[in-house]
Amino acid sequence: MPELPDVEINRQYASKYALNKKITNIEYLDDQVLESSKQIISKHLPGQQFTETRRKGKYLVLKTSEHFLVLHFGMTGNLKYFKENGTLPEYASIAIHFENEHALAYIAPRKLGKILVTDDVDAFFEEHEIGEDALKMDGSKFMELLSEKRGGVKSALMDQSLISGIGNVYADEILFQEKLHPKQDVGTLTDSQLSSLYNTIRRVLKTAIRHQANPKDLPKNYLLPHREEGADCPQCSGKIEKITVNSRSSYICPDCQKIK
């Protein structure tokens, strides 16, 4: 579930609480999500402080003077800043302790995330084929990439090597707003449709960020608050349907979103 907007909220959270505080030690509660060894992580972080946060697609990056802590939340997860003498958050994988007796926990209830340290974050993104961030990509690049792509429009939006940050949930919202069927072949889209799609991607993601990535707070004409089978379409009298696209659940309004 943590897609671009959710990760961005966590980035803002980390910026607010975790910057410019000396790291004292790292507490390991679950090894499952560690891509770097404990030894490596504990070698590079304690004694340092985070000076900058970054986000690319669904990845969150905390920078120290010479290294980068790279976090990915998989399908569940978030950060939690807490007092050391308080309760350790449930499902915390690691806790980064600071000199001020507070700590930042990486929480992953389903343990499908990633935690690693690297000294070259650009190389990391290149190795993992993470394309330009959905909010940083410019319009002409988007048009170029999508006009070369084949297959369904939804799989194109979710292709992290093409454009990063859009997952299953926000792809549904973007397509609903555009009145496009997820299985419509991307090659059939006109330049004007692609251009409109680009603008909608930005609008939806930015709107979600503005609402703290909380689907319930999104505008009334958005799909997300009604993303369940049989719900009323927020834009017509139709009922929301659940269909399978790319072996994933897609929620669409069959009246608004027809293949052309």
Added chain:
DNA sequence: TCATTTGTTTCATG
């Protein structure tokens, strides 16, 4: 008990 959840990886297909 098992279907369901999702990003990523892997395998099969065209």
Added chain:
DNA sequence: ACATGAAACAAATG
């Protein structure tokens, strides 16, 4: 050879 889609995988919940 390459791109695309389908399926497997991880873990935990209800």
